[in-house]
Amino acid sequence: MIILIGNQKGGVGKSTIACNISGMLVNRGHDIILVDSDEQKTTSMWVEDRRAEQPTMVKINSVQKFGDVDDALEDLNKRYEYVIVDAAGRDSRELRSALLVCDIIAMPFRSSAPDLKVLPLMEQMVRNSRRVNNKLRAFAFINSAPTNTQGKDAFFARQAISECNEIKLFEITIHDRRVFRDGMSEGLAVIEMNDDSSSAKLAKEEMENLLVEILNDEAV
Ligand SMILES: Nc1ncnc2c1ncn2[C@@H]1O[C@H](COP(=O)(O)OP(=O)(O)OP(=O)(O)O)[C@@H](O)[C@H]1O
């Protein structure tokens, strides 16, 4: 199964989510590979930090692929149970070619109005990809929602997404929590972190629920 974490918008949490999903899947014993198709190499650096600083953690396979990545992803999909792809935050060849072969695209969005402006562009991209990839399932969800606004921002953002024809909305909203940033700098998924704060517990729950939504839909 090819899981693409993508959005034309930068800084919405694509790499953070791709690393966390990968971390959760390997901890459940799945055979996965994390594909970094962003020249910024955020996910590759996370894997590198993990290898260097977290020797007791389960190893995560990773590879960098740039340009037209569709053939490479199909090949990896034959060899691994799950292929998780982190695509660059722009209208890139990597994002467009990954959309041609992935089973699902999960798009993180921040809840601010400027971020949501790319929704129609993503919808158009999904529509075009479906002409070639008719199995493509497309979902969006809110990431980094503020925890101090009684959910108002996230409410309006969710409403905007739910009005899209091509993109469905996940139930889960992921909130802005420090533990996500700490995990990225320590080479850990949040579920692996030794942090018992209530915020960390909520972050772990949110990620678990996101994964359930990504995988549950496999049967649909
Ligand atoms: N839920 C969250 N809570 C707190 N911080 C977060 C959360 N999600 C992402 N971040 C932080 O936001 C910043 C951007 O996240 P990330 O690098 O994952 O985004 P991206 O979409 O991959 O960006 P780019 O488009 O540059 O590749 C990082 O500092 C990351 O640690």
Ligand SMILES: [Mg+2]
């Ligand atoms: Mg990134």
